[in-house]
Amino acid sequence: MKSKSSYAKYIVAVSFLTVFANYGTRYTFGVFFKPLLDEFSISRTAVSAIFSLNILVYGLSVPFTGWLTDRFGGRWVVVTGGILGGFGFIMMAISHKIWEIYFAYGVMIAIGSALMGYSVVTTIVSRWFDKKKGLANGITSIGIGAGTLILSPLAGWMIKYMGYRDSFIILGIFIFLIVSIPSFIVFRYTYPHQISSEKSSQIIADFSLRDLLVSKSFWFLSCIYFMYIFSDFSAFTHQVIYARDMGIEAVAAASIGGLIGGASILGRFFFPWLSDHLRQRKYSLIIAYLWIIAGFIILNNVKTISGFYLYALVLGIGYGGVGGLFPSLVSERFPQNRMGVAMGVITTLGCVGGVIGPVIAGYTFELTGKYFWVWNLVIFISLIGVLSSFLLPKSIRKGIVSPFEITSDL
The missing domain is CATH 1.20.1250.20 (MFS general substrate transporter like domains)
Incomplete structure (x- = not known):
């Protein structure tokens, strides 16, 4: 039988990687601002609106992704988010019309980000900890700061030497490898008791x-x-x-x-x-x-x-x-x-x-x-x-x- 405490550490590790890749790639948008401005010959307001649309769609999606996590567990929610977010960045790379950029970043990446977002993974983590719940969620959230700190300069380097389209493709593949595959393997258990043969007959009262x-x-x-x-x-x-x-x-x-x-x-x-x-x-x-x-x-x-x-x-x-x-x-x-x-x-x-x-x-x-x-x-x-x-x-x-x-x- 697997140890609950040792498996909980894998939950935290994969949650850290998920928010690292999710928010680290999402917040590289500012680095791509000028390449998009030059490529599509649009105003700064129009480029800024792409990020605003992303925030709006993300915010509207989060309650639904939370419900999905409560109802079905986090495994397929996060896996789907990684796939959708990854394809969103790849679509950014092959887009030649501005509406495609709006759809890819403002809709696909926004929904994907919500599916593998902070509220989803911390919901998963919180179910595995009691006394050290704060520390576990804190370590998970470090991934956001670390991802922002590391991936934005890295994206700038890739744009300089590879161009912005190839950079988008690499970010898309990165999300799939770092988010979807590990979460598919580790997030198969929703609650700690599921890794043992023990079954509980206790049911939570309805909370609407x-x-x-x-x-x-x-x-x-x-x-x-x-x-x-x-x-x-x-x-x-x-x-x-x-x-x-x-x-x-x-x-x-x-x-x-x-x-x-x-x-x-x-x-x-x-x-x-x-x-x-x-x-x-x-x-x-x-x-x-x-x-x-x-x-x-x-x-x-x-x-x-x-x-x-x-x-x-x-x-x-x-x-x-x-x-x-x-x-x-x-x-x-x-x-x-x-x-x-x-x-x-x-x-x-x-x-x-x-x-x-x-x-x-x-x-x-x-x-x-x-x-x-x-x-x-x-x-x-x-x-x-x-x-x-x-x-x-x-x-x-x-x-x-x-x-x-x-x-x-x-």
């Missing part, structure tokens, strides 16, 4: 979408995540042009985002680990959120590139911490066989913040002519996130069956 929507925890978590994505995506969108306005050289300004991704790895490991040792995980969440606010305060007072790097380090740690904590916070408040839907709906609301946040930030700048008021806005939004974290109800275990006692209906 209505039950989710009337839950105080759901609305507090949604508010926290909305504010988190709103403020951080606003900063990510405007930080480079702000640095350029401050006289920072272009390459140095562009490196700020990479440093945030690298620093987020520290936060994704430390704060989930810390949460495993505190009475309530929300205290670790509050500390991580305060790091984000500290980063924005630094950003509002920087004048040199060293100041921008300090901002990136501090914000990145807090940004990674909040993101790494969320799966465990959700898992402790909803039944394990409904976590996928809960994570999906919360993620969708977060995507709304990611869509409107940068726009409101841009409008604030146009209205005031100063980024001083933009950064004050994101600080205020983040403070609402901290307050919501304080008010987040305690995790309620009563009535929620342990994942180690669930009988799958697969």
